[in-house]
Amino acid sequence: MNRLPTNIKIKVEENVYLKDPESSEKGKLIIEHGIKLMEELGLEAFTFKKLAERTGTTEATIYRYFESKHNLLVYLISWYWSWLEYRLVFATSNIASPEERLRVAIRILSGRIENDMDFAHIEEVTLQKIVIAESAKVYLTKAVDEDNKEGFFLSYKRLNKRIVDIILEINPAYAYPASLVSTVSESAHYQVFYAKHLPSLTNIDLHQENQLVDFLTEMVLRTIQK
Amino acid sequence: MNRLPTNIKIKVEENVYLKDPESSEKGKLIIEHGIKLMEELGLEAFTFKKLAERTGTTEATIYRYFESKHNLLVYLISWYWSWLEYRLVFATSNIASPEERLRVAIRILSGRIENDMDFAHIEEVTLQKIVIAESAKVYLTKAVDEDNKEGFFLSYKRLNKRIVDIILEINPAYAYPASLVSTVSESAHYQVFYAKHLPSLTNIDLHQENQLVDFLTEMVLRTIQK
DNA sequence: TTAAAACGATAGTAATACTATTGTATTGCA
DNA sequence: TGCAATACAATAGTATTACTATCGTTTTAA
Numbered sequence: 001m002n003r004l005p006t007n008i009k010i011k012v013e014e015n016v017y018l019k020d021p022e023s024s025e026k027g028k029l030i031i032e033h034g035i036k037l038m039e040e041l042g043l044e045a046f047t048f049k050k051l052a053e054r055t056g057t058t059e060a061t062i063y064r065y066f067e068s069k070h071n072l073l074v075y076l077i078s079w080y081w082s083w084l085e086y087r088l089v090f091a092t093s094n095i096a097s098p099e100e101r102l103r104v105a106i107r108i109l110s111g112r113i114e115n116d117m118d119f120a121h122i123e124e125v126t127l128q129k130i131v132i133a134e135s136a137k138v139y140l141t142k143a144v145d146e147d148n149k150e151g152f153f154l155s156y157k158r159l160n161k162r163i164v165d166i167i168l169e170i171n172p173a174y175a176y177p178a179s180l181v182s183t184v185s186e187s188a189h190y191q192v193f194y195a196k197h198l199p200s201l202t203n204i205d206l207h208q209e210n211q212l213v214d215f216l217t218e219m220v221l222r223t224i225q226k
Numbered sequence: 227m228n229r230l231p232t233n234i235k236i237k238v239e240e241n242v243y244l245k246d247p248e249s250s251e252k253g254k255l256i257i258e259h260g261i262k263l264m265e266e267l268g269l270e271a272f273t274f275k276k277l278a279e280r281t282g283t284t285e286a287t288i289y290r291y292f293e294s295k296h297n298l299l300v301y302l303i304s305w306y307w308s309w310l311e312y313r314l315v316f317a318t319s320n321i322a323s324p325e326e327r328l329r330v331a332i333r334i335l336s337g338r339i340e341n342d343m344d345f346a347h348i349e350e351v352t353l354q355k356i357v358i359a360e361s362a363k364v365y366l367t368k369a370v371d372e373d374n375k376e377g378f379f380l381s382y383k384r385l386n387k388r389i390v391d392i393i394l395e396i397n398p399a400y401a402y403p404a405s406l407v408s409t410v411s412e413s414a415h416y417q418v419f420y421a422k423h424l425p426s427l428t429n430i431d432l433h434q435e436n437q438l439v440d441f442l443t444e445m446v447l448r449t450i451q452k
Numbered sequence: 453t454t455a456a457a458a459c460g461a462t463a464g465t466a467a468t469a470c471t472a473t474t475g476t477a478t479t480g481c482a
Numbered sequence: 483t484g485c486a487a488t489a490c491a492a493t494a495g496t497a498t499t500a501c502t503a504t505c506g507t508t509t510t511a512a
Contacts, residue, residue, distance in 0.1 A: 044367070059500090060503090061460075134366065136363075137366065145423060180445070186412060187413070191408070198379060203402045211402075223444065274469075
C-alpha cells in the first residue's frame with residue numbers, strides 16, 4: 001500500500017463518539033489498538049479494560065472518547081464504509097461506462113484493496129477482518145432504531161446509494177437496486193467468512209483470487225439486465 | 227396455521243444440548259418461553275435468570291438443558307433450519323420441474339409459512355423473528371470452528387445442499403451454487419430486517435406480499451441461467 | 453503564565469454468566 | 483408397594499463486565 005497525504009481525513013458521524021479520536025494522539029492510539037485488539041479477541045471478549053492496558057491508559061480515558069464498546073464498533077465500521085465510499089468515488093471518477101463503474105464498485109465492496117492510499121494509524125486489512133466478522137452486530141440490536149436516528153448508519157447508506165445510482169443508470173426500470181446492493185455487500189462479507197470457517201456453504205476459495213468478485217459481478221449484471 | 231400430528235419431531239444435533247428439552251415438560255417450557263423472551267429482549271438482554279423467572283424455575287435447571295445461552299440460540303436456529311428442510315422436502319416431493327422446486331425453495335427460505343403444520347410448543351412466527359435478528363450471531367463468534375466441529379451448523383448445511391442440488395439439476399455448469407444459496411438465505415433475513423429498521427437499504431415493502439420472493443427468485447433464476 | 457482541558461489513578465456498582473451444593477419431589481421399575 | 487435414580491428448587495458464591503464517579507496531576511493552547 002502506498003502512503004497518501006494525511007491531509008485527507010475520513011469523517012465519521014459526530015454522534016458516534018464523545019470526543020473525536022482523530023483529534024489527539026491518545027485518540028489515534030485507541031483506534032489503532034482498538035482495531036488490532038478487537039480483531040484478535042472478537043467483539044465479545046474485547047473490553048475497554050484490555051484496550052486500556054494495551055494503549056497504556058485507563059478505562060476512564062477511553063470512555064471519554066466512546067460511550068460504549070458498541071459505539072467504538074460503530075465508529076470503526078462507519079470509518080470503513082466512508083473509506084470505501086471515498087475509494088469508490090476516486091476509482092470511478094474518470095470512467096464513462098456505468099457498467100464499468102459498477103464492476104469497480106463490486107470489486108471495492110468485495111474488499112479488494114485496489115491501489116491507493118492508507119491512513120497512518122489505521123490498518124485497513126485488519127479493519128476489514130473486523131467488518132467481516134462483526135459488522136452485522138452493529139445493527140442487529142434492539143437499539144437499531146435509536147442508533148439509526150442518531151445517524152450511525154449514514155455512511156453505509158451513502159455508499160449503498162451511490163451504487164444504486166449506477167445500477168439505475170444501466171437499467172432505470174430495475175425494481176430492487178437497493179436490495180441488490182445491500183445483498184451484495186453483505187454477501188461479500190460472509191462469503192469470505194464461510195470460505196474460512198464453513199466452506200461447504202460457499203464455492204469461494206480464497207486462494208483463487210477472483211472468484212468472489214466474479215460470483216458477485218455475474219450475479220448483479222445478470223440480475224439487472226433488461 | 228393448522229395443527230399437525232405431534233408424532234413428527236424435528237431433530238436437533240445432540241451436541242447442542244446437555245439434555246433434550248423435548249424429553250420433558252420443563253424442557254418444552256424452556257423452549258417455548260425461551261423463544262418468546264429472546265424475541266422480546268433480544269439476545270444481549272436475554273438471560274437464563276429472566277427465563278427462569280418466566281418459566282417458574284431456576285437458572286440451575288436451565289443450565290441442565292443448555293450449557294450456555296449461546297447454545298440455546300444455536301438450538302433454536304438449528305430447529306428452524308431443520309423445520310425449513312422438512313417443509314422443503316414436503317413441499318417439493320411431487321414436483322417434477324426443478325425450476326418449480328427452486329421457486330418453492332426460495333419461498334420457503336424467504337420465510338413464507340406456506341401451509342402446513344406447526345409444533346405444539348413452538349411459535350414459528352416468533353422463532354422466525356429470532357432467526358432474522360439473531361441467526362448471524364450463531365456463527366459470528368471466535369468459537370465458530372469448535373462449534374462447527376461439534377456439528378452445530380449441520381442443519382443449515384443440509385438445507386443449503388438440498389437447494390444447491392436443485393440448482394445443479396437446472397444448470398450443472400453453474401460454478402457458485404452454494405454461494406448463491408447462502409446469499410439468498412442470508413439476504414432473505416436482513417432484507418426483512420432492513421425493511422423494518424433501515425428501509426433506505428432495501429426496496430422491499432413488507433406490506434406488499436411478494437416483493438421479497440420476487441426479488442430473490444428473479445435474482446437466482448437469472449444468475450443460474452445458461 | 454495561567455486557566456482550561458485531558459488524563460491517570462482509584463473506587464465502586466449492578467448485572468452477567470456461570471459453578472457448586474444440598475435437600476426435596478417425582479418417576480420408573482423390580 | 484417400595485426404593486433407587488433422576489429431576490428439580492433453593493441458595494450461595496465467583497470472576498468478570500460495562501459502566502459511573504471523583505480527584506489530583508499533567509499537558510496544551512492562548
